Amino acid sequence: xxxxxxxxxxxxxxxxxxxxxxxxxxxxxxxxxxxxxxxxxxxxxxxxxxxxxxxxxxxxxxxxxxxxxxxxxxxxxxxxxxxxxxxxxxxxxxxxxxxxxxxxxxxxxxxxxxxxxxxxxxxxxxxxxxxxxxxxxxxxxxxxxxxxxxxxxxxxxxxxxxxxxxxxxxxxxxxxxxxxxxxxxxxxxxxxxxxxxxxxxxxxxxxxxxxxxxxxxxxxxxxxxxxxxxxxxxxxxxxxxxxxxxxxxxxxxxxxxxxxxxxxxxxxxxxx
Amino acid sequence: xxxxxxxxxxxxxxxxxxxxxxxxxxxxxxxxxxxxxxxxxxxxxxxxxxxxxxxxxxxxxxxxxxxxxxxxxxxxxxxxxxxxxxxxxxxxxxxxxxxxxxxxxxxxxxxxxxxxxxxxxxxxxxxxxxxxxxxxxxxxxxxxxxxxxxxxxxxxxxxxxxxxxxxxxxxxxxxxxxxxxxxxxxxxxxxxxxxxxxxxxxxxxxx
Numbered sequence: 001x002x003x004x005x006x007x008x009x010x011x012x013x014x015x016x017x018x019x020x021x022x023x024x025x026x027x028x029x030x031x032x033x034x035x036x037x038x039x040x041x042x043x044x045x046x047x048x049x050x051x052x053x054x055x056x057x058x059x060x061x062x063x064x065x066x067x068x069x070x071x072x073x074x075x076x077x078x079x080x081x082x083x084x085x086x087x088x089x090x091x092x093x094x095x096x097x098x099x100x101x102x103x104x105x106x107x108x109x110x111x112x113x114x115x116x117x118x119x120x121x122x123x124x125x126x127x128x129x130x131x132x133x134x135x136x137x138x139x140x141x142x143x144x145x146x147x148x149x150x151x152x153x154x155x156x157x158x159x160x161x162x163x164x165x166x167x168x169x170x171x172x173x174x175x176x177x178x179x180x181x182x183x184x185x186x187x188x189x190x191x192x193x194x195x196x197x198x199x200x201x202x203x204x205x206x207x208x209x210x211x212x213x214x215x216x217x218x219x220x221x222x223x224x225x226x227x228x229x230x231x232x233x234x235x236x237x238x239x240x241x242x243x244x245x246x247x248x249x250x251x252x253x254x255x256x257x258x259x260x261x262x263x264x265x266x267x268x269x270x271x272x
Numbered sequence: 273x274x275x276x277x278x279x280x281x282x283x284x285x286x287x288x289x290x291x292x293x294x295x296x297x298x299x300x301x302x303x304x305x306x307x308x309x310x311x312x313x314x315x316x317x318x319x320x321x322x323x324x325x326x327x328x329x330x331x332x333x334x335x336x337x338x339x340x341x342x343x344x345x346x347x348x349x350x351x352x353x354x355x356x357x358x359x360x361x362x363x364x365x366x367x368x369x370x371x372x373x374x375x376x377x378x379x380x381x382x383x384x385x386x387x388x389x390x391x392x393x394x395x396x397x398x399x400x401x402x403x404x405x406x407x408x409x410x411x412x413x414x415x416x417x418x419x420x421x422x423x424x425x426x427x428x429x430x431x432x433x434x435x436x437x438x439x440x441x442x443x444x445x446x447x448x449x450x451x452x453x454x455x456x457x458x459x460x461x462x463x464x465x466x467x468x469x470x471x472x473x474x475x476x477x478x479x
Contacts, residue, residue, distance in 0.1 A: 011349030208463050218350035
């Protein structure tokens with residue numbers, strides 16, 4: 001029995017398989033959050049928006065890591081592997097961060113001391129995300145890591161870490177940066193829509209399959225290795241665009257309505 | 273880490289993701305992907321039935337061509353579809369003047385389930401030019417023994433009546449001048465075939 005999804009090279013069937021490592025990881029995340037909430041008794045036990053966001057993020061993470069998505073992505077289809085990447089690095093992290101934001105705010109002084117100011121600077125976070133994105137799609141590394149459970153776990157953790165780092169300046173206002181208002185955050189996300197272009201082009205326009213693991217995997221259905229790889233590139237580009245532009249739209253309308261609210265509260269009286 | 277260093281790493285990562293073109297250039301490496309045989313295999317002389325029910329004389333029909341001979345079965349869940357699909361993709365990539373000299377011959381090790389119709393449909397999905405051959409299990413065993421391959425091992429049925437057939441996983445490459453000097457085990461990638469097939473076609477002429 002495997003504890004984490006990794007490529008096994010055995011024919012795929014739809015028989016459910018347990019992955020206890022995934023369950024433990026998800027339970028650990030939930031446990032840490034619950035303990036953190038307990039430390040701030042005022043919030044403990046409430047089912048408010050941040051709590052809902054956090055558990056939604058954990059649910060997304062669980063779906064991405066467990067059977068069948070985790071198993072299919074680990075050893076059979078590059079397109080599912082890319083869907084996992086999207087869920088783990090772009091969908092789950094903002095939800096998790098929305099959930100922990102109140103706790104981080106409450107501990108802001110501690111966090112400001114503990115986390116170097118530069119580590120959460122948008123240039124740094126975008127660079128870290130780009131490096132992780134590029135490295136974790138480099139074929140020799142993927143082929144080497146995905147055949148072992150520890151390697152596969154390392155790749156998943158790198159994606160999650162990269163996603164948390166990337167979304168931090170957008171979602172968690174710690175440390176406080178006055179210049180990082182909605183326009184700057186929108187600009188940051190627009191810039192982020194470009195960072196996956198290299199990997200997307202590499203996958204979509206390669207003449208040959210780039211990952212041995214998927215080229216030599218027992219086939220599922222009639223999808224050819226090359227079509228699967230092209231689909232993987234599209235999932236990365238289109239899926240990433242959907243997530244990022246959704247976030248941009250939300251930020252924009254929040255900014256817009258916030259401005260309107262301020263104008264209504266303090267109307268300009270320059271006409272007399 | 274200064275912002276300057278972060279920018280340097282950022283640019284390096286963004287540009288490095290595309291990889292080096294030479295990695296994907298089939299002609300870049302000098303080594304062969306196939307395993308070299310100590311003693312070349314003589315092109316076997318056997319006659320089996322093709323998917324149209326016509327006799328197919330392997331030695332005569334493939335004379336002068338690069339004949340890639342594989343023993344497998346269409347219900348195979350892993351090795352056979354991967355080997356055949358990769359060869360099919362590569363044949364489509366090769367220029368016609370090369371691909372027209374390559375013959376892929378698939379001999380079934382499961383004649384009970386591999387009817388001519390099923391083989392035609394399965395192979396046709398891979399590549400229209402693939403040749404499917406059937407014979408009795410005894411005939412196939414004799415051909416494989418002559419090539420030094422293990423005989424097919426038919427496993428017991430499962431509850432649904434399905435069964436696996438253990439078989440040799442390599443493709444034997446009979447070069448245009450007759451013998452096979454190399455075999456291609458499971459794990460050979462499309463880029464390996466693209467590099468080796470032109471050389472297999474040219475090797476007989478000293479290429």
